[in-house]
Amino acid sequence: MNVLLMYYGTPYDEGELADYYTDIRHGHAPPPALLEELRERYRLIGKSPLNEITFSLARKLEGELNRRLPRFTRGLATAPEPRDPRDDARVYVGAKHNAPYIAGAVRQMAEEGVDRAVAVVAAPHYSLRSIAEYRERVDLALDELGEPFTVRFVQEYYAHPGYVAAVAERVNRALWRIRDPERAVVYFTAHSIPLRSVEADGGVYPDQVEATAQAVAQRLGLPRWRVAWQSAGRTDEDWLGPDINDALREDAAAGLREAVVAAVGFPADHLEVFYDLDFEARQTAAELGVHLVRAESLNDADDYVAVLADLVERAWYEGAP
């Protein structure tokens, strides 16, 4: 069983920042002021733990898949043979904007004789600016190598019951830190994208984020919740809103005093969680007199590993010849 686990990527050190940012900007180097601003954001959080979390997630996923694989290649009624270790699950990691790049992971898989694989992204919601771009990178790499193996893609998992339950558990835990949970608002956030991209695929992305939020809210019986967006780019175009800071301002004006924020668009902790939520949104909340608690990220927790293992297994066995 071969798996390609993909994620956004983050620079390992400051020296890689300019290349990383250029890659995010589709090969256009950022103006010095923007680069400096991004550098400051990384300095403020100390370091993004995204690489370490994803490698740990990959190791755990590999372990979980191997634990689930049948120990014998034939049923016990016939002559059972222990599974050939070459059939063990193997999880390769590929990042979108930093080493280990997706193309490199695909090349390594081809060199190691992979004949088919499942590809999954550590991001639950489909959009033209996220999952579609990961898929393009895989397709391009395969094309350049002459299609050495076939890939089944996990497109999205925003409504997977295990994923919804895992997020709900973190939100519930955060609500224990709120004095009056009935009056608090729970904000479900995801990375904003330009409205142009939202319209281009008929609003699939905000619909999926809304569906995750609704499923979690329903499971917990939340009286007050809404979707808000975070981390919009500094460009002239319009991005999905409302931004989490504006939503806090709006609700504070109507009497909000306590709130929970759950970054459902991101399974892991990283710059956009530590800076945009823990620093910026918390500062906005403090200025407004709102006590803001962030629900923990899933990171490499066992319940998230189980969700990914389930998705991989389904794709692998459904895609079996």
Ligand code: FEC
């Ligand atoms: O910890 C880290 O260093 C990396 C954190 C990180 C994650 C992430 C995930 C998503 N992004 C998505 C969309 C866009 C669009 C643009 C864009 C730009 C940036 C910049 C940084 C950055 N993103 Fe990101 N994103 C992360 C970090 N992102 C840094 C550049 C500076 C800035 O604008 O703040 C605009 C550029 C473009 O045209 O592409 C759009 C989406 C996700 C969630 C799915 C995923 O994880 O792939 C959507 C993590």
